[in-house]
Structure formats: C-alpha cells, structure tokens
Amino acid sequence: MKGTVVALDHLLGRPAAALVHDGRLEDFFIDPPADAAPQAGAIFRARPGRPVKGLGGAFVDLPGGARGFLRQTDGLAPGRPVLVQVSGQAEPGKAVPVTTRLLFKSRFAILTPGAPGLNLSRAIREPELRARLAALAGEAMAGAGPDLGLVLRTAAGAVDAGVLADDIAALRAAAAAVLADCEGGPELLLDAPGAHEFAWREWAHPAPDAVEDRPGAFADLGVEELLDAALDPAMGLGEGASMVLEPTRALVAVDVNTGADTTPAAGMKANTAAARALPRALRVRGLGGQVTVDFAPMPRRDRGVLEQVMKAAFRDMGEEVTLAGWTPLGHYELTRRRDRLPLAEALRGWPG
Numbered sequence: 001m002k003g004t005v006v007a008l009d010h011l012l013g014r015p016a017a018a019l020v021h022d023g024r025l026e027d028f029f030i031d032p033p034a035d036a037a038p039q040a041g042a043i044f045r046a047r048p049g050r051p052v053k054g055l056g057g058a059f060v061d062l063p064g065g066a067r068g069f070l071r072q073t074d075g076l077a078p079g080r081p082v083l084v085q086v087s088g089q090a091e092p093g094k095a096v097p098v099t100t101r102l103l104f105k106s107r108f109a110i111l112t113p114g115a116p117g118l119n120l121s122r123a124i125r126e127p128e129l130r131a132r133l134a135a136l137a138g139e140a141m142a143g144a145g146p147d148l149g150l151v152l153r154t155a156a157g158a159v160d161a162g163v164l165a166d167d168i169a170a171l172r173a174a175a176a177a178v179l180a181d182c183e184g185g186p187e188l189l190l191d192a193p194g195a196h197e198f199a200w201r202e203w204a205h206p207a208p209d210a211v212e213d214r215p216g217a218f219a220d221l222g223v224e225e226l227l228d229a230a231l232d233p234a235m236g237l238g239e240g241a242s243m244v245l246e247p248t249r250a251l252v253a254v255d256v257n258t259g260a261d262t263t264p265a266a267g268m269k270a271n272t273a274a275a276r277a278l279p280r281a282l283r284v285r286g287l288g289g290q291v292t293v294d295f296a297p298m299p300r301r302d303r304g305v306l307e308q309v310m311k312a313a314f315r316d317m318g319e320e321v322t323l324a325g326w327t328p329l330g331h332y333e334l335t336r337r338r339d340r341l342p343l344a345e346a347l348r349g350w351p352g
Contacts, residue, residue, distance in 0.1 A: 002209075003022065003209030004020070004022075004208045005020045005208060005209060005211070005212060006018075006019055006203055006211045006212070007020060007212045007218055007223060008196050008213040008217065009214070009215060009217045009218040010215070011030055011218065014030055014031040014195070015030070016030035017030075017196055018226070020221050020226070025223070025227070025284055026280060026284070027203070027283055028223075028227065028284055029195045030346050030347070032341050032346060033346070036341055036345075037066065037090040038062065038068075038090075038096050039089070039192035039340070040087060040192060040339050040340065041085065041086060041103075041105070042190065043083060043084070043085045043188075043189045043190040044098070044186060044187065045181060045184060045185070045186060045187045046060040046061060046062055046068060046081070046083075046084045046098070046186055047060060047080075047081060047082075047186055048073075048077070048080070049078055049079075051073045056071060057069055057072075058073050058076060058078075060082065060098060062096065062098075063186045063187055063188055066096060067095045068084060068086070068096040069094075069096070070082075070084060070098050070099065070100065071099070072099060072101070081183060081184060081185075083100065083182060085099055085102045085103065086098055089288065089341060089342075092249065101115070102114075102175075102178075104175040104178075106168075106170065107153070107155060107167060107201045107204050108152065108153055108163075108167045108204075109137075109150060109151065109152055109167060109171055110150070110151040111148060111150060112148070112149035112150070113147060113149075113175065115149045116147055116148060116149045118134060118141070118149070119149070119151045120134065120151070121152060121153055121154040121156070123154040123205075129157055133152055133157065133164075136161050136164060136165065137152055137164075139165070140164070140165050140168040140169065148172075148175075152164075153205070155204035155205040155207075227347065230284050230285055230343060231285075231343065233246050235277070237256075237273040237277065239261075239266075239269070240258070240260055240261065241257060241258050241259050241266070241269070241270035241273060241296075242259065243256050243257075243278070243281070245285060247344075251289060251291065252287045252288075252290070253292055253294070254274075254291060254292065254294065256270055256271055256274040256293065257296060264297070266296075267295075267296040268298045270296045271295045271296055271306050274295065275309045275310040275313055276313045277313075278310070279313050279314050279316075279317040283317065284343065285342065286340045286342040286345075286346065287336070287342060288337055288338035288339065289336070289338055290333065291333065291335065292327075292331050293331060293333075293334075295330075295332060303326060306332075307323070310334075322335045
C-alpha cells in the first residue's frame with residue numbers, strides 16, 4: 001500500500017502499532033513485557049530519600065520495589081511524597097530516570113504544571129490560524145490557575161474548535177486528578193501510553209493516508225518482515241554501501257562501509273546516505289544514549305557538509321538529540337534520549 005499507513009494490531013500477544021510509508025517502516029511501538037521497567041511518560045507518587053553526594057540527585061522509591069533517580073532536589077524533603085514522571089528508558093542495572101517536571105500529553109495539546117503560559121507549535125505558521133487557536137486555548141484554559149501552562153501541538157491546527165476544546169477539557173480533568181493525589185505511599189497514578197494510544201497521539205501529524213485497525217493489518221503490510229530487517233544490525237544504503245548499528249552497554253556503535261568502491265567519492269556518498277538514514281534507524285530500533293559513528297573514509301574538508309546533512313536529518317525527524325561533533329580520532333558523536341525499550345528487548349521471543 002502506497003502512502004503513509006498507521007497499522008494497529010497485536011504481536012506476541014501485546015498491542016502494537018506500526019507507521020509505514022511506501023513500504024518502509026518509519027516507527028514501531030509495542031506494549032512492553034510485563035516485567036519491563038516503568039516506561040517514559042508514567043506518573044508516580046514516589047517517596048524520596050536523601051540527596052546522594054557526588055551523584056547530583058536523589059533516589060526515590062516507586063511501587064513494587066522499583067527505584068527512580070531524581071535530579072531536581074530543590075525543596076525535596078526525604079520521606080515526603082512527591083509526584084514524578086518517568087523521563088526516559090532505564091539503562092540495564094540502573095534506576096529509572098524521573099523528573100518532577102510533569103507533562104500531560106494528548107493528541108492536540110500538552111499541559112505543563114509549573115510552567116505557565118500559552119504556546120503554539122512553531123509548525124503552525126499562519127498568523128490568522130495562530131490567533132484563532134490562541135483565543136480558543138485561552139477560553140479552554142479559563143479558571144485553570146496561574147501555575148498551569150498549555151502547549152498546542154501541530155495537529156491542533158487541523159481540527160475544529162469543538163474537538164480541540166473537548167481534548168483540552170479532558171486533559172485538564174486528567175491532570176487535575178493526578179495533581180490532587182499527593183498523599184500516601186508509592187503508587188502509579190497515570191500509566192505510560194500503550195502502543196495504540198501512542199500511535200493515535202504521536203502520529204497525528206502529518207495525518208496518515210490510512211489507518212488499519214484490525215487483526216491481520218501487520219500481515220497485509222508486511223510489518224513482520226520489516227521488523228526482521230530492523231532487528232538485523234546491518235542495513236543497506238544502496239550501491240553496495242551499508243551501515244551497521246551495534247548497541248553495547250556503554251554506547252551505540254555505528255559503522256559505515258562503502259563496499260567494493262573505496263574512492264573518496266564513494267565514501268562521501270555512503271556517509272551522506274548513512275547520515276540521512278540514521279535518525280529513523282535509531283528510532284525504529286529504540287536505540288539511544290551515546291552514539292558513536294565511524295563514517296567511511298572521506299576528505300577532512302567534507303566533514304562540514306556531512307554535519308549539515310546530519311543536522312537536517314535529525315531536525316526533519318523531530319528527534320531529541322545533541323550533536324556533539326567530531327572526535328580527535330575522526331568519529332562523530334551524538335546523544336539521543338532513550339525514550340523507549342530497545343526493539344530487541346521489546347520483541348523478546350520474536351521468532352524472526
């Protein structure tokens with residue numbers, strides 16, 4: 001099927017969602033296994049301990065014996081309940097990263113307790129539309145109090161006023177219930193979005209050409225074969241070039257190869273293809289943290305051009321990354337937020 005398709009189905013007995021564009025897997029999300037650590041977006045009432053010298057934060061007790069690590073310790077009282085939100089995927093053997101800066105997300109809006117103000121997505125550019133949305137949002141947030149902010153997401157620009165108002169009202173009600181539940185022991189107050197909710201919320205813009213919400217959607221779109229390819233560390237870049245992504249405990253190592261043609265022109269062509277493919281490759285595989293790229297040999301003078309290609313690729317994908325640049329040994333380093341369980345772990349038991 002041509003165009004962009006959102007497929008909602010099940011895999012390994014768990015809800016899963018795939019974003020496919022012209023037969024290429026753009027993103028994939030599956031509900032985590034039952035024994036997985038708390039996922040990004042979940043909100044807990046936690047019990048903090050004392051700040052740990054040298055670590056720049058404090059451990060907090062979460063339900064079920066899990067532990068989180070909180071860096072915002074100003075005003076923190078050991079033993080006094082605090083609301084925290086999981087901010088990323090826990091590294092193996094480490095505490096779950098949490099924050100007190102809560103975000104409540106819906107398809108069209110984000111509520112920001114402690115960060116007042118009204119903001120609109122920069123992707124909404126038309127002045128008249130921005131003015132209309134700002135007025136509507138102001139009405140929807142009437143009486144919310146001075147400490148609650150609102151961000152209208154890009155998808156808000158494509159819905160009618162009633163739908164947007166209802167969305168903000170439902171989001172306010174959910175946030176109010178959580179923010180009022182501050183007393184007691186460690187408890188899950190708002191779970192992370194499941195795969196189908198995630199797809200509905202995060203893949204709203206640009207609007208897909210079709211949504212296939214039924215058993216058999218993955219089979220019809222070849223999603224299982226696409227997942228097999230994503231689980232392979234090596235991916236082709238065309239004309240014999242390839243890129244290999246290998247996660248380790250410390251970092252994700254990426255190696256770019258030209259194949260039989262080892263000329264400088266072939267190296268630059270392979271590197272450019274790798275830079276453009278890297279954001280999607282990392283996202284689909286759920287890989288984050290420190291990423292070190294060993295590009296194919298190329299003239300040093302071409303590094304600036306390649307870096308601009310890399311910046312544009314991550315910007316276009318909306319990725320949360322820090323591009324650190326070139327190392328003395330000629331590698332390129334970046335960091336990407338760990339926002340989900342790595343694909344290989346999420347698909348434990350996958351037969352492919």
